[in-house]
Amino acid sequence: MEWTSFDTWIVVTGALSAAACALLGNYLVLRKLSMMGDAISHAVLPGLALAFIITGSRDSLPMLVGATAIGVLTAFLVQALFRLSELEKGATMGVIFTTFFALGLILIRQAADHVDLDPSCVLYGAIELTPLDVYELMGMEIPRAALTNLGMLAVNLLFVGLFYKELKITSFDPALATTLGINATFLHYALMTLVAATTVAAFESVGSILVIAMLIVPAATAHLLTDRLGAMLVISVLIAALSALLGHLGAITVPTWFGFTDTSTAGMMGVATGLIFLVTFLLAPRYGVVSRVLRQWQLSLKIVADDVLGFLYRYEELKQPQSPPVQAGDLQKALKAGGSLWPALWQLKRRGAIRQTADDVLPTETGLAQGARLVRSHRLWESYLCDALQMCPTDVHALAHDLEHFTDASMSEALARQSGDPNIDPHERQIPPLPK
Amino acid sequence: MATPQPQRDALVQDTPLWIHDLTVAYHRKPVLWDVNLSLPEGQLVAVVGPNGAGKSTLIKAVQGLVPRASGAISVFGKPYEEQRHLVGYVPQRESVDWDFPVNALDVVTMGLYRQIGWCRPVNRRHKAQAMAALEKVGMTPYAHRQISHLSGGQQQRVFLARALVQDAQLYLMDEPFVGVDVATERAIVALLKDLKAAGKTCIVVHHDLQTVPTYFDHVVLLNMRVVEAGPTDAVFTEENLRKTYGGKLTLLSDALFEYSKNPQLPRGRKGGQP
Numbered sequence: 001m002e003w004t005s006f007d008t009w010i011v012v013t014g015a016l017s018a019a020a021c022a023l024l025g026n027y028l029v030l031r032k033l034s035m036m037g038d039a040i041s042h043a044v045l046p047g048l049a050l051a052f053i054i055t056g057s058r059d060s061l062p063m064l065v066g067a068t069a070i071g072v073l074t075a076f077l078v079q080a081l082f083r084l085s086e087l088e089k090g091a092t093m094g095v096i097f098t099t100f101f102a103l104g105l106i107l108i109r110q111a112a113d114h115v116d117l118d119p120s121c122v123l124y125g126a127i128e129l130t131p132l133d134v135y136e137l138m139g140m141e142i143p144r145a146a147l148t149n150l151g152m153l154a155v156n157l158l159f160v161g162l163f164y165k166e167l168k169i170t171s172f173d174p175a176l177a178t179t180l181g182i183n184a185t186f187l188h189y190a191l192m193t194l195v196a197a198t199t200v201a202a203f204e205s206v207g208s209i210l211v212i213a214m215l216i217v218p219a220a221t222a223h224l225l226t227d228r229l230g231a232m233l234v235i236s237v238l239i240a241a242l243s244a245l246l247g248h249l250g251a252i253t254v255p256t257w258f259g260f261t262d263t264s265t266a267g268m269m270g271v272a273t274g275l276i277f278l279v280t281f282l283l284a285p286r287y288g289v290v291s292r293v294l295r296q297w298q299l300s301l302k303i304v305a306d307d308v309l310g311f312l313y314r315y316e317e318l319k320q321p322q323s324p325p326v327q328a329g330d331l332q333k334a335l336k337a338g339g340s341l342w343p344a345l346w347q348l349k350r351r352g353a354i355r356q357t358a359d360d361v362l363p364t365e366t367g368l369a370q371g372a373r374l375v376r377s378h379r380l381w382e383s384y385l386c387d388a389l390q391m392c393p394t395d396v397h398a399l400a401h402d403l404e405h406f407t408d409a410s411m412s413e414a415l416a417r418q419s420g421d422p423n424i425d426p427h428e429r430q431i432p433p434l435p436k
Numbered sequence: 437m438a439t440p441q442p443q444r445d446a447l448v449q450d451t452p453l454w455i456h457d458l459t460v461a462y463h464r465k466p467v468l469w470d471v472n473l474s475l476p477e478g479q480l481v482a483v484v485g486p487n488g489a490g491k492s493t494l495i496k497a498v499q500g501l502v503p504r505a506s507g508a509i510s511v512f513g514k515p516y517e518e519q520r521h522l523v524g525y526v527p528q529r530e531s532v533d534w535d536f537p538v539n540a541l542d543v544v545t546m547g548l549y550r551q552i553g554w555c556r557p558v559n560r561r562h563k564a565q566a567m568a569a570l571e572k573v574g575m576t577p578y579a580h581r582q583i584s585h586l587s588g589g590q591q592q593r594v595f596l597a598r599a600l601v602q603d604a605q606l607y608l609m610d611e612p613f614v615g616v617d618v619a620t621e622r623a624i625v626a627l628l629k630d631l632k633a634a635g636k637t638c639i640v641v642h643h644d645l646q647t648v649p650t651y652f653d654h655v656v657l658l659n660m661r662v663v664e665a666g667p668t669d670a671v672f673t674e675e676n677l678r679k680t681y682g683g684k685l686t687l688l689s690d691a692l693f694e695y696s697k698n699p700q701l702p703r704g705r706k707g708g709q710p
Contacts, residue, residue, distance in 0.1 A: 180550040227582035229537045
C-alpha cells in the first residue's frame, strides 16, 4: 500500500463531508424524518440540472443555490401534501422525491447533449478525483471539495451551536415549543435548508446515494451508544470521520487481497459506516443485541432456578420416608423449563443450593432455606390477593407465581404484616416461617 | 344569515380563561361546537366527558395547537398569544418520544427555554430551578435518568415539574392521572392543592369520574358542546352526567375500567405448583 498526500486529501474531504452530513442527520433521526434525507438528496437533482442549464457552467455556487432551493421546495411540498391529503408521511415523501428525481434525470439527459454533466457522477460521486481540482490558499494547494465541505461543516456547527436548545425542544416536543413561543416551523425549514445545502456540498465527494448513508447511519449508531443529545452529536461526527478513513483504507487495500487494484472510496465509506453500525448494534453496552439477550437470559435463568428451589421445597414438604429423591427428569417434566434447566441447575450447584449425584437432585440446607423463602412469598401473595384484594382463590396461583420472583425479603414481610401474619394460605397449605 | 356579532371587548373578562363561540373541526368533522366558557380564578377545574368529546382538543385549541374554525379566546383579559408566559401546559404522556436522548432534568429545563431566550445557553441557575421543581414532585433521585427508564407515573411527574418551573398563573393539564401509580396520583393531588393555595388556576382533563368531587372545585361537562359548567356540588349530578354521556352510562364503567387496568403487573411464565 502506498500512501500519498492524495490519499490524505481524499480522507480529509470524505471525513469533512461525512461529518457535515452526520451532524444534521442526528436531528433527522430524532425527528423520525430519516427518509427526508433520502427525499431531499434525490430531489435536488433537477435543481443541479436547472442551475447548469441556466448558467451553462459547473461552478459550485449556482449549483448549490439551485439544488438547495429545490431541496427546500421538496421539504415544503412534503409537508403541504401531508397536511392536505390523508397520506402518511413516508408516502408523501415517496411521491414528491421520485417525481423530482425523474425530472432531474430528463433534464440532465437534455443538458448532457451539450456538455459533460454525468448522471453517474452525481449518483456515486468522484472523491478520487477531488484532489485534482485544487485551490491555492496561503501557499497551500487545498482541494476545492475539501474547502466546500469544510465551509458546510462550519455552517452546520454554527447552526447547531446557536440553536442547540431550540432544536432540542422542537425535536422532542414541538407542541410545548409552540406554547413557549419557539417557532417549530421556522426551525424545521431552517434545518431542511441546511440538509439540502449539505447534501449538494457532499455530492461531489460521496455522491447522492451515500449522502443518505452519512445522514442517517452515524446518527443511528450514536443513538445506540448514548442517552445524551450532546454526546450523540459528538459520537456521530466521530463515526462519520472514522468511516471516511476506514473507507479509503478499505478501498485501496481490500481489493488487492483478491488480485484487483482498488475500488470506489465512496462505496467503501458506505460499507464502513454500515459495518460500524452492525458492530454497535450487536455489542453496544446498553442497547446492543448481545447485552439485551444476555440480560433476558439471566432473568429467565433466575426464574428457572427459583422454580427448581420452590419445587424441591414443596417436594420435601410432601415426601414420605420411602419417597425417592427428585430426579432432573422430574424437574424437566414439572417445570417445562426446556434447555434452560441445565444451566440453571449448574448455577444452583455453584451457589451451593443443591447437590447432584447421578440424576438425583438434592437440596442443601441453603437451598431449602431459599426455597422456603420463595414458597413463603408465593403463599403470602396468595393470601394477600385473596383477603385484601378479594380475588378468588382459584385465580391467585398464576399471579402469585409471577410475583414471587420479584419479591424481596422486605416486601414479603410487608405482605405478611398486611395480611396479619397468616400461617395457612388459601389452598390450606402451611406458609413456611421466615428461615433463620 | 347574519347573526349580530357580540361586542367582543365588552364580553372579555379578566378571568383566567374565557372562551367564546369556539368551534374546531378536523377534516370537516366538528370536534368542538360553539363552546362558551368562563372559568373562575384560583380554582381546580375538571374537564369531563366521554371519549371523543373534544376534551384534549379544547386544551389544544386554547393554545393554538390545533386550528380554530371560529371563536375567541382570552387569557386574563388578553388574547392567548400575548399571555403565553402565564400559561403552563402538561400534554398527554404519549405525545412525545420517550426514547429521546435527554434525562429528566433536561426535560424540566425545557420549561425555562422561553425565559432563557433564543440562542442563549442553559446555565447553572436554570438547572437549579429545574432541580427545585423536580424536588417538588419527589423526583430528585431520578433527575439524571434517561426518560425511557422512568415508570409512567415518574414520566408524568417530570411533565408536571416542567410546567411548574414555568411559574405560570394558569395550568392546562391533559389527562395527568391516566396510567399513573397510586404514589403519583397522591403527588399530583398534593401538587394541585399547593397550586390552588398559591392562587393558581388549574384546568385538568380528567377521566375518573369517581374522584371528581374530591379533587375538583369546578366541573366542565363536555361532549362536543359544553353540557354544563359550574361548581362541582351544583353541576356534578347524575342527571347532568347522563346528559353528557348520552344515556349510555356504561361509558362510566368504561372510564373506571380504563383507569383500573393500569398500572399493569409484570407478566411472566405460567406453571408450577400452588
